[in-house]
Amino acid sequence: MAKADAATVEFETRAKNLLKGELKRRGVTYAQLAEKLAALGVVENERNLNNKISRGGFTAAFLLQCLTAIEVSSLNL
Template sequence: MAEKTDWEMMAANLLKAELKRKGVTYAQLVDKLAAIGVDEKEVNVRNKLSRGKFTAAYLLQCLSAIETSSLHIGLN
C-alpha cells in the first residue's frame, strides 16, 4: 500500500478538523452530502479520510455540504 503523502495528510486533516469544528459526524456528513446529490456511504467517507485519498472535487463537495464558507489553510 502506498504511503500517505504530506499533501494527502494535510487535505485529510483539513477536512477532519472542519468536521470537528462544526460538530459534524461522518454519518451526518453522509446525510448532508446526499442533500446536495452526492451518494456516499459512511464507511467510504471513513476510508477516504483515513487514507487521505480523495479528489479536490470531493473535498469541495464535503465543505459545501457542511456549509463551510472560508478556510484557513496555514501553508508556510
C-alpha cells in the same frame, strides 16, 4: 499500490486533517456528512466516508463537496 512521493503524501495528510478539523469544529459526524452530501446528490455511506477520509487520497472535488455540505465558506491554510 505504492504511495506517491513524500510531497504528495504530505499534502494528502494536510487535506485529510483540514477536512477532519472542519468536521470536528462543526460537530458533524460521518453519518451526518453522508446525509448532507446526499442532499447535494453525492452518494456516500458512513463507512465509505470514514475509509476515504482516513486514507486522505481523495479528489479536490470530493473535498469541495464535503466543505460545501457542511457550509464552510472560508478556510485558513
